[in-house]
Amino acid sequence: MNVSVNRLIHQRTTSSGFTLIELMVTIAVMAIIVSIAAPSISNQLANQRVKSTTATLSNALKEAKIESIIRRQPITVTFANNNSDGGTISLTDTANIASHGYDAKSKIGATNTLTGTVATTIIFRSSKHVDAGLTYTICDSNSAASPRQVVVSTVAIITSRLGGTCP
Template identity: 50%
Template sequence: MRASKNSLSPTIQMGSSGFTLIELMVTIAVLAIIVGIAAPSISTQLANQRVKATANTLANALKEAKVESILRRQNIELAYDPPTSKTIKLKVGSTEISSYKINDKSKVTRVITPATESKVIFQPNKKIAKNVTVVYTICDEGSKSVAPKQVSLTSIANINTTNAGSC
């Protein structure tokens, strides 16, 4: 035999409905602990994503410069001078044909060999002018625990992205 709600006394009906303040406080405390544990992991994930996105942006700009030099049969200059600049520009002479924005929290360093050169110019013959090789190292300024990435460009215009380098 089942007792219906209507057959219970009014004091029992009032006492068994809803949550107590203590139950709500315990639930909120458990949620706060879970969020506190998860927050550092999320910030590291976001920093990793920024480094990865910046490396991909840089690699795409290099690939576009290579392809444009072949299609246009002209030299294409990659105008990018880290860390002062946060924009990569592709130029034909003084005319800008494309630009890429780098994340403000990304730190990019560049090493050009030979050290006497400061420009990266893609030629239509699928090579870099003056046999320049370049290594870009990408780090995140907000997080030291994120592994850096390197985008390297060889003198024959091969573009490689690797997990290497130091910040």
């Protein structure tokens, strides 16, 4: 009986825990996996920021369109790419109606659909029209992110799509 007890004690002392080499190999493998996965995660986060800003802009434009019809007066939508605290999208008539914020790493640019000139405002009329169609391009500070566009036609149809070029 002493022999079996000695074997049991010997097995417990020799097989308890991990060696330092085993732990170091495991940590090295984990570090390699993380270094491979990190760039794709940052690209996914950048694409998500672009999608979020696109949704915010699209919803603000739709809100302005509806408000112009309900109030029977023009509603102006402007955007500002602020530097450190994020950007703002403002809806105004004679007073400020609403303001929406978006991530500081996202940038919005807009061009007139017909002339190609840069614009920062669009005016929705109660007649369900805008003065000039605009194409908004949403980009991210991470250049690997896919840009998106929000297009407003002259009859105030708002669509979003993947594409566009960032400056």
